[in-house]
Amino acid sequence: MNVLITGGMGYIGSHTCVEMLEAGLTPIIIDNLCNARSEVLNRIEHLTQQRPVFLEGDVRDEAFLDSVFAQYDIDSVIHFAGLKAVGESVRKPLEYYDNNVNGSLVLTRCMRKAGVTSLVFSSSATVYGDPQSVPITEQDPTGATTNPYGTSKYMVERCLMDLVHAEPEWSITLLRYFNPVGAHPSGLMGEDPQGTPNNLMPFIAQVAVGRREKLSIFGDDYQTKDGTGVRDYIHVLDLADGHIAALQQVGAKPGLHIFNLGTGQGSSVLDMVNAFSQASGKSIAYELCPRRPGDIAKCWASTDKAQRELGWKAKRSVTEMTADTWRWQSNNPQGY
Ligand code: NAD
Numbered sequence: 232m233n234v235l236i237t238g239g240m241g242y243i244g245s246h247t248c249v250e251m252l253e254a255g256l257t258p259i260i261i262d263n264l265c266n267a268r269s270e271v272l273n274r275i276e277h278l279t280q281q282r283p284v285f286l287e288g289d290v291r292d293e294a295f296l297d298s299v300f301a302q303y304d305i306d307s308v309i310h311f312a313g314l315k316a317v318g319e320s321v322r323k324p325l326e327y328y329d330n331n332v333n334g335s336l337v338l339t340r341c342m343r344k345a346g347v348t349s350l351v352f353s354s355s356a357t358v359y360g361d362p363q364s365v366p367i368t369e370q371d372p373t374g375a376t377t378n379p380y381g382t383s384k385y386m387v388e389r390c391l392m393d394l395v396h397a398e399p400e401w402s403i404t405l406l407r408y409f410n411p412v413g414a415h416p417s418g419l420m421g422e423d424p425q426g427t428p429n430n431l432m433p434f435i436a437q438v439a440v441g442r443r444e445k446l447s448i449f450g451d452d453y454q455t456k457d458g459t460g461v462r463d464y465i466h467v468l469d470l471a472d473g474h475i476a477a478l479q480q481v482g483a484k485p486g487l488h489i490f491n492l493g494t495g496q497g498s499s500v501l502d503m504v505n506a507f508s509q510a511s512g513k514s515i516a517y518e519l520c521p522r523r524p525g526d527i528a529k530c531w532a533s534t535d536k537a538q539r540e541l542g543w544k545a546k547r548s549v550t551e552m553t554a555d556t557w558r559w560q561s562n563n564p565q566g567y
């Protein structure tokens with residue numbers, strides 16, 4: 232099966248390519264390298280003994296996409312490409328809507344021209360906003376987003392829902408990721424944020440490796456077990472496997488398919504600091520700071536639907552997530 236992977240050089244896309252190659256699927260990567268390094272391709276090859284096709288280009292470039300669909304016999308598309316920094320999206324909303332929303336529209340238009348109607352979209356738990364209750368199920372309300380990044384994901388979801396309503400031959404799968412963390416256990420691939428990390432795990436890893444002095448913990452007065460925010464951290468390889476399960480179980484079934492990809496377990500910021508400290512043998516300096524605007528107290532997934540309909544369940548523990556992140560970070564202190 233040939234699967235076009237937009238954003239396949241990025242963090243989640245690259246791990247998904249490795250898992251796909253190992254499962255006998257053929258990824259064809261397109262990426263404009265705005266947030267990735269070409270070295271990723273060498274690492275994929277090193278791990279799998281196979282070098283996937285990589286075409287440098289932008290998902291908003293219709294002529295480029297047309298040429299890709301003309302050249303390769305694509306069965307399905309996984310659409311990872313997009314911008315993902317919440318804070319930056321507040322400062323640059325037009326760039327976020329252009330890349331995330333317009334990029335998805337150009338992609339689906341080119342897919343339709345090429346007669347490719349199977350799409351898996353990288354959505355996010357952020358579409359649920361501040362949940363009324365946890366665990367969050369796929370039926371819970373969406374749309375009360377708190378920043379342009381989240382709104383762009385919600386808007387793409389709505390566009391794709393309307394598309395499949397109008398053209399029922401499409402198979403559209405919306406995967407709502409919770410908090411992807413971790414790295415390939417080889418230590419060869421991992422998350423390589425440019426500049427100061429926005430997310431908790433890469434920040435902790437950079438403190439442990441000595442690139443940053445201390446972690447700022449955003450809020451210790453939430454209604455949670457220790458006052459810090461609680462999230463559903465999921466190992467990036469489990470997430471990658473969730474995409475393969477989605478392709479295999481529903482990728483050929485016309486209709487709309489929506490799944491949470493999480494573990495169903497919540498961990499606090501302090502849980503993650505302690506787990507990382509154990510994994511790395513380093514103490515993680517931190518200070519308690521005010522809440523970060525737009526953050527919610529707690530969020531974790533109901534995983535029943537994915538388990539029932541995809542036969543998929545996250546397998547890797549927080550201990551593995553932190554150990555694998557540490558192996559990646561300590562082997563590659565400056566990233567790729
Ligand atoms: P990433 O930035 O590592 O990967 C995205 C890739 O897309 C990068 O390689 C980048 O160069 C490429 N890209 C961006 N815009 C492009 C464009 N217009 N044309 C072609 N390539 C383009 O991010 P990631 O963490 O791997 O996330 C992948 C997807 O999952 C994103 O859509 C993101 O919003 C979504 N997601 C991520 C998280 C997370 O915490 N990492 C959580 C929920 C959802």
Ligand code: UDP
Pocket residue numbers: 410429430431432434446447448449450459460461462500523526
């Ligand atoms: N967080 C923190 N310090 C940081 C980054 C994040 O305390 O430098 C907290 C944040 O407030 C939240 C959790 O860690 O409770 C996860 O944040 P992240 O940005 O990784 O993911 P989010 O759930 O916000 O998408």
